[in-house]
Amino acid sequence: MTAFVSALDLFSIGIGPSSSHTVGPMRAARAFAERLADDGILDRVTRVTCSLYGSLGATGLGHGTPDAVIAGLAGLRPDDCDPDEVRGAWTRLSDDGAEVRVAGRHAVTMTQGDLSLEPRTRLPGHPNAMTLHGWGADDALPLAEETYYSVGGGFIRREGDAVHESEALRHPLPYDTADELLALCEEHGVSLCDVARSNEVAVHGAEGIDAGLDAIWAAMAVCVERGLATEGTLPGGLGVKRRAPEVRRRLEEYDRDEHVRDTSTEWLHAFALAVNEENASGGRVVTAPTNGAAGIIPAVGHYYLRFVPGADAAGIRRYLLTAAAIASLVKKNASISGAEGGCQAEVGSACAMAAGALCAVLGGTPRQIENAAEIAMEHHLGLTCDPVAGLVQVPCIERNAIASSTAVSAARLALHGDGTHLVSLDTVIETMRQTGLDMMTKYKETSEGGLAVNVIEC
Numbered sequence: 001m002t003a004f005v006s007a008l009d010l011f012s013i014g015i016g017p018s019s020s021h022t023v024g025p026m027r028a029a030r031a032f033a034e035r036l037a038d039d040g041i042l043d044r045v046t047r048v049t050c051s052l053y054g055s056l057g058a059t060g061l062g063h064g065t066p067d068a069v070i071a072g073l074a075g076l077r078p079d080d081c082d083p084d085e086v087r088g089a090w091t092r093l094s095d096d097g098a099e100v101r102v103a104g105r106h107a108v109t110m111t112q113g114d115l116s117l118e119p120r121t122r123l124p125g126h127p128n129a130m131t132l133h134g135w136g137a138d139d140a141l142p143l144a145e146e147t148y149y150s151v152g153g154g155f156i157r158r159e160g161d162a163v164h165e166s167e168a169l170r171h172p173l174p175y176d177t178a179d180e181l182l183a184l185c186e187e188h189g190v191s192l193c194d195v196a197r198s199n200e201v202a203v204h205g206a207e208g209i210d211a212g213l214d215a216i217w218a219a220m221a222v223c224v225e226r227g228l229a230t231e232g233t234l235p236g237g238l239g240v241k242r243r244a245p246e247v248r249r250r251l252e253e254y255d256r257d258e259h260v261r262d263t264s265t266e267w268l269h270a271f272a273l274a275v276n277e278e279n280a281s282g283g284r285v286v287t288a289p290t291n292g293a294a295g296i297i298p299a300v301g302h303y304y305l306r307f308v309p310g311a312d313a314a315g316i317r318r319y320l321l322t323a324a325a326i327a328s329l330v331k332k333n334a335s336i337s338g339a340e341g342g343c344q345a346e347v348g349s350a351c352a353m354a355a356g357a358l359c360a361v362l363g364g365t366p367r368q369i370e371n372a373a374e375i376a377m378e379h380h381l382g383l384t385c386d387p388v389a390g391l392v393q394v395p396c397i398e399r400n401a402i403a404s405s406t407a408v409s410a411a412r413l414a415l416h417g418d419g420t421h422l423v424s425l426d427t428v429i430e431t432m433r434q435t436g437l438d439m440m441t442k443y444k445e446t447s448e449g450g451l452a453v454n455v456i457e458c
């Protein structure tokens with residue numbers, strides 16, 4: 001099957017703090033509710049239970065997974081819901097129970113205990129697994145049972161579902177690896193972005209893909225703006241203060257006197273902090289390719305618009321298409337899920353996407369773009385996921401700022417070469433996959449190792 005994943009699926013507009021632990025479970029719960037309705041059994045359901053396994057069980061509380069499940073069961077969608085409606089949806093149930101309107105219409109009574117966190121149970125399909133049951137009059141036999149996997153970036157897979165090939169067959173320029181992608185560019189004399197665009201147009205049409213990309217960028221821009229303007233302390237109990245507004249104010253002061261300093265790198269950091277602080281507060285965020293790593297693509301895109309002469313909206317479309325093409329390679333041949341591959345799969349992937357995409361809009365050749373993405377990922381190999389208190393705050397927020405700088409450095413370094421280099425992007429993606437397999441489970445979004453056990457929670 002071709003590696004191609006549409007930018008419109010990859011960059012999905014959702015809510016924080018996690019694509020795999022918030023957006024994915026919300027979509028899975030909603031899909032389950034719809035199945036109950038489609039199968040004609042919704043009206044007989046008196047109760048729904050949900051078991052969150054593996055990483056979903058380990059860090060689900062900090063990531064708002066139970067709230068997301070209840071909101072999804074109630075029919076809410078990550079892309080257009082009010083984040084305030086999701087926050088606290090599970091907490092409000094209490095032990096006495098409260099009404100949940102499954103699929104938005106059928107009332108059942110649920111308690112907090114109807115959701116169970118089972119971190120020690122790991123299903124073979126994926127570390128992020130959840131099983132939902134719909135119960136009727138007979139307590140011994142559920143009316144319906146489904147298992148879903150939240151496989152990273154908000155994508156879900158239902159146990160037993162076949163992988164659909166039909167969509168892939170519609171792509172005129174299919175590729176599985178970076179080598180194949182480069183060969184397509186050479187064979188047709190086109191850019192990497194052109195390959196991605198041809199595949200997108202075949203599925204969405206020219207107007208559809210342009211409108212979709214513009215909507216994605218608009219959502220990213222709103223997120224940056226909101227993050228730069230919103231003061232306060234992030235939820236969750238760690239007492240982490242939002243830093244983006246303060247950094248913004250200081251940089252605006254520096255910029256008033258243009259001789260003070262070059263602020264481009266600091267703005268880059270501010271953009272990333274803004275997005276990840278929005279994400280940590282459960283706000284509206286675009287997965288890129290995940291929520292935990294959502295700051296890097298918008299930050300580098302804003303850096304491009306603000307500091308690169310001649311940058312424009314058409315460049316941002318090319319930037320997003322190139323980034324999505326790189327993400328497709330990682331998703332197909334390794335993973336974009338922190339629970340599967342550690343943070344190298346999230347922040348490392350986002351950094352590679354941004355580096356290659358920036359290189360593209362700075363005029364890089366396909367081989368230079370491939371080189372930039374490779375440099376960015378190579379220096380994230382082995383990066384673990386160990387969020388303190390299971391919250392997507394420490395180290396995640398700063399990590400996005402630093403990775404944004406790495407992406408810019410990787411793009412600029414690659415532009416100094418001719419694209420010839422020793423380690424290929426395919427090799428580094430495969431190395432990331434193997435490193436993820438070798439990584440101990442405690443470093444893969446369980447909060448059982450690393451910073452998560454060495455930082456004292458107040």
Ligand code: SF4
Binds near residue numbers: 292342346385386445
């Ligand atoms: S440490 Fe990395 S992979 Fe883990 S939650 Fe934070 S950003 Fe995501």
